């Protein structure tokens with residue numbers, strides 16, 4: 001992921017607070033090795049995070065985030081890792097972005113009876129076109145998310161596009177499950 005929730009796209013390590021700037025002025029941070037990613041800083045010396053991370057990085061990020069909210073849960077980590085592997089194998093195009101995979105994973109685990117509310121604090125819906133942050137305005141059926149970034153000319157609800165992408169990834173990955181309604185997704 002990028003922005004506030006960025007982590008190392010290779011190892012899943014969390015990133016340093018200190019920022020270094022590369023030759024083009026892009027901010028880069030150092031992956032922090034810990035028990036979940038012991039050789040993180042050797043694998044990727046500097047990163048800004050990425051919109052698409054490895055399966056392993058997402059699984060590591062998942063565990064690290066969870067333990068900030070609750071006691072370790074091996075059953076959850078096992079189910080999460082299996083679901084992530086399936087989602088990553090199936091995803092194509094926009095479905096491959098970390099936030100889409102993250103929300104589809106939340107949907108899967110919620111249906112398996114796990115509490116996933118904590119996951120919402122570790123991802124942020126972003127504009128599917130330019131990856132800018134969204135600005136929220138009241139709509140008829142709740143908040144609309146409009147692009148606050150470089151395609152601000154359009155007035156579409158980007159949250160709607162994101163929900164549709166999550167729904168299609170879930171449906172392709174778990175074809176035997178009922179497809180969720182876009183307005184009934186667990187985390188969106």
Ligand SMILES: [Zn+2]
Nearest residue numbers: 127130147151
């Ligand atoms: Zn945009």
